[in-house]
Amino acid sequence: MTLRDDSDLARLTDALLSAARKAGATEADAVAVAAEALSVDVRAGALEHAERAEGVEIGLRVLIGGRQACVSASDRSTRTIEEMAQRAVAMAREAPVDDAVGLAAPDQLADLRDGVGLELEDGRPAPEPDLLLDLALRAEAAALGVEGVRIAEAASASSMTRRLWLAGSNGFSGGYGRSSHGISTVAITGDGTAMERDWASESRVWAEDLPPPEQIGRLAGERTVARRGARKPPTGTFPILYDERVAATLIGHLLSAVNGSAVARGASWLRNDLGQPVLPAGFDLTEDPRLPRYPASRPFDGEGLATAARRIVADGVLQGWTLDLATARKLGMESTASAVRGTSAPPSPGVSNVALTPGTASRDDLIRDMGRGLVVTSMLGASINPTTGDYSRGAAGFWVENGQIAWPVNECTIAGSLREMLMRITAANDLPDWRSHRVPSLLVEGMTVAGS
Numbered sequence: 156m157t158l159r160d161d162s163d164l165a166r167l168t169d170a171l172l173s174a175a176r177k178a179g180a181t182e183a184d185a186v187a188v189a190a191e192a193l194s195v196d197v198r199a200g201a202l203e204h205a206e207r208a209e210g211v212e213i214g215l216r217v218l219i220g221g222r223q224a225c226v227s228a229s230d231r232s233t234r235t236i237e238e239m240a241q242r243a244v245a246m247a248r249e250a251p252v253d254d255a256v257g258l259a260a261p262d263q264l265a266d267l268r269d270g271v272g273l274e275l276e277d278g279r280p281a282p283e284p285d286l287l288l289d290l291a292l293r294a295e296a297a298a299l300g301v302e303g304v305r306i307a308e309a310a311s312a313s314s315m316t317r318r319l320w321l322a323g324s325n326g327f328s329g330g331y332g333r334s335s336h337g338i339s340t341v342a343i344t345g346d347g348t349a350m351e352r353d354w355a356s357e358s359r360v361w362a363e364d365l366p367p368p369e370q371i372g373r374l375a376g377e378r379t380v381a382r383r384g385a386r387k388p389p390t391g392t393f394p395i396l397y398d399e400r401v402a403a404t405l406i407g408h409l410l411s412a413v414n415g416s417a418v419a420r421g422a423s424w425l426r427n428d429l430g431q432p433v434l435p436a437g438f439d440l441t442e443d444p445r446l447p448r449y450p451a452s453r454p455f456d457g458e459g460l461a462t463a464a465r466r467i468v469a470d471g472v473l474q475g476w477t478l479d480l481a482t483a484r485k486l487g488m489e490s491t492a493s494a495v496r497g498t499s500a501p502p503s504p505g506v507s508n509v510a511l512t513p514g515t516a517s518r519d520d521l522i523r524d525m526g527r528g529l530v531v532t533s534m535l536g537a538s539i540n541p542t543t544g545d546y547s548r549g550a551a552g553f554w555v556e557n558g559q560i561a562w563p564v565n566e567c568t569i570a571g572s573l574r575e576m577l578m579r580i581t582a583a584n585d586l587p588d589w590r591s592h593r594v595p596s597l598l599v600e601g602m603t604v605a606g607s
Contacts, residue, residue: 161330164189164211164320167231171215172324174240180217180247182258184323184458186498187231188212194313195287197295199306205284214498217243221252227499255484256501258325258458263490265461267454268329274447276316276334277361287312290338294372298342301376303383308341308352310372314362327459335450336362340375344383351385351563353378353533359589360448378532381553385563388554388606394528395569395602396521398552399585401534403592405599406440406511408539408546408573409433413467413475415482415493415504417541424544424574425473433473434577437512440468444492444507451507451591457496462507465491477504510593514582518596521583523558529604530555531569544573568605576602 164187171185191209195202214227217240224246226239270276295310313336320330339356355375359365397405409425417423425433434440444462446452456462458480466474476486479494479502495505522530531552538547547570553560576599583596 161318161320164318164330165322165328167211167213168320168322168328170233170236171213171240172322174236175215175217175243176324178217178237178240178244180219180240180244180324182218182324184216184258184321184325184327186214186496187320188317188498190315190317191281192313192315193281193284193287194311195284195291196309196311197288197291198309200292200295202288205288212498213239215239215243216501217247218256218258219244219247221254221256222247222250223253223256223501224250225499225501253481255481257480257484258323259327259460259480261326264325264327264459265329265455267461268327270331270333270454272447273331273445273452273454275360275452276332277363279334279362281316282314282362287314290368294338294340294368294375297369297372298340298376298379301342301373301380303344303380304342304376305345306343307372307375308343310340311338312368313337321455321457321459323459325459329455329459331454334360334362336360336365338365338368338371340372342375342379344379349384351379351382351565353382357589358450360450364448364589382551382563382565385551385565386607388529388564388567388604390606391604392601393604394525394598394600395604396518396525396528396530396555397597397599398518398530398532399583399587399594399596400532402597403590403594404534405576405580405597406509406594407592409440409577410467410477410506410509411541412544412573413473413477415476415478415486418476419482419485422542424540424542428473429475431473432471432578433574434468434471435580436471438468438471438580438582439466439512440509441466442506442509446508449508449589449591453507456492457494457502458490460490460492460494462492467506467509477506479504508591508593510586511595512582513584513586513595515584516581518583518585521581521596521598522555522560525555525598526558528555529553529564529567529569530560539573546571546573546576564606566606570603570605571599571601
């Protein structure tokens with residue numbers, strides 16, 4: 156199958172729908188995904204690993220009287236498609252009834268059914284392995300060129316092209332392609348218990364938008380060297396600055412809490428806060444699924460509804476939930492065209508390109524003003540109670556004394572209440588570009604730090 160030929164994928168989904176109707180399904184939708192990927196890893200100035208992968212995955216969802224079932228396969232033979240349909244129908248007949256499941260009505264479906272105008276693929280042919288090898292070697296050399304870096308643990312470059320086609324018995328049929336290019340480097344300094352590592356990585360939809368590999372490798376090396384001599388911070392209550400590398404994780408907890416699946420189950424700490432302040436005044440949290448060249452952009456959602464920009468939070472006040480058709484029906488609302496799906500599971504709500512309002516002060520200004528506290532640059536492990544919002548995570552970064560970074564930190568835990576934390580944030584002006592979650596560095600007052 157040719158990745159750039161949508162007609163093959165469309166024929167696959169048509170065959171799946173036809174088999175589903177023949178097997179007894181009342182409604183059905185089908186997904187076909189074709190992907191081709193190449194990645195190269197280097198170490199010590201030589202190729203360590205190269206991998207090329209390509210394939211096609213197909214998925215079928217059938218609905219019978221409020222019951223649904225999903226099946227998937229990587230074989231696309233006629234026999235497999237017929238067996239998938241028969242198996243899905245048999246499974247659906249044994250599934251519990253859920254009156255909220257069902258396809259979109261024809262008048263709900265998107266008019267735009269391809270990626271025209273979104274620039275989701277750069278149109279380049281698949282790169283030769285030698286090109287990716289050169290990019291990875293240049294990134295590794297730049298990391299090793301930073302004084303204090305002992306080894307580059309890994310340096311890699313990758314490229315992928317992916318095409319998706321979605322079709323339903325409600326008349327929807329559409330698809331689009333997406334390209335992705337990336338470079339990453341991990342560097343190490345020190346030995347034994349004094350060993351520290353850090354990384355840098357960038358990915359873009361268009362290869363020409365990637366920064367030079369030397370820039371990525373050098374940044375990985377500089378971040379790593381800055382971590383030499385890391386130790387535990389003091390224990391107490393301090394301000395914490397979430398560096399823009401990790402600030403999106405904090406906003407990610409808010410996004411999880413406004414997800415329709417969690418709200419419908421009553422498993423969200425924001426389930427009663429629609430129309431209430433969840434961020435300080437002046438903050439907007441927006442979603443725009445149609446930003447050209449952005450990694451999560453899409454013309455329609457996983458149920459064929461037209462995507463559109465929306466404000467999740469406006470001036471600090473929660474405006475609405477993130478909903479697919481099923482969760483919208485359960486909550487008596489309209490879908491926000493937020494369905495995401497793969498080949499093996501039914502749709503569920505999810506966000507695409509989100510951005511938080513940046514502040515006017517620089518990251519350095521916030522560090523200066525915090526006086527004494529912690530800058531977090533990486534996180535590990537998590538204990539988050541989705542119902543209460545209680546928050547605890549392992550963290551590493553830098554200790555701040557007298558408004559200046561004093562020394563690197565590792566092996567500490569930070570804790571608080573998400574509701575209180577989010578209402579006490581101050582944003583820096585370093586809003587990053589090209590990411591699906593664009594969040595600047597965030598200062599949070601009065602969090603608990605458990606260290607030495």
